Amino acid sequence: MKALSKFCCQNKKCPDYGKRGRNNLTVCGWYGKNNHIRLLYCRTCKKRFSERKGTPLFGLRLADEKMVSLLGHISEGCGVRKTSRLVRVHPDTVTRYTRAAGQHAKALHDELVAFSP
Ligand SMILES: [Zn+2]
Numbered sequence: 381m382k383a384l385s386k387f388c389c390q391n392k393k394c395p396d397y398g399k400r401g402r403n404n405l406t407v408c409g410w411y412g413k414n415n416h417i418r419l420l421y422c423r424t425c426k427k428r429f430s431e432r433k434g435t436p437l438f439g440l441r442l443a444d445e446k447m448v449s450l451l452g453h454i455s456e457g458c459g460v461r462k463t464s465r466l467v468r469v470h471p472d473t474v475t476r477y478t479r480a481a482g483q484h485a486k487a488l489h490d491e492l493v494a495f496s497p
Pocket of ligand 1: 427
């Protein structure tokens with residue numbers, strides 16, 4: 381289990397977005413099959429998000445909807461070229477995201493869909 385100081389707010393409009401160790405995060409709940417994934421709450425912007433949000437793909441910048449759609453297509457078994465055409469991103473981008481997300485693509489997609497504002 382990672383320390384909360386390793387996480388940062390995932391709300392792009394929050395003044396503490398992307399800043400670690402600000403003491404703005406608290407755990408407000410648990411979810412997942414074994415209740416092993418923490419739901420974090422940002423005191424600064426009062427938003428909640430999954431501790432998984434942003435982790436495997438942190439640093440890659442695509443709009444959330446695009447990423448959701450991209451990973452959705454991949455997890456449904458669409459190939460790289462088909463996905464890049466459907467989501468309208470470069471095939472290299474699809475490869476990059478797929479590699480970053482790896483086996484977690486499906487889970488990540490579900491989480492992003494469930495937790496996106
Ligand atoms: Zn925040």
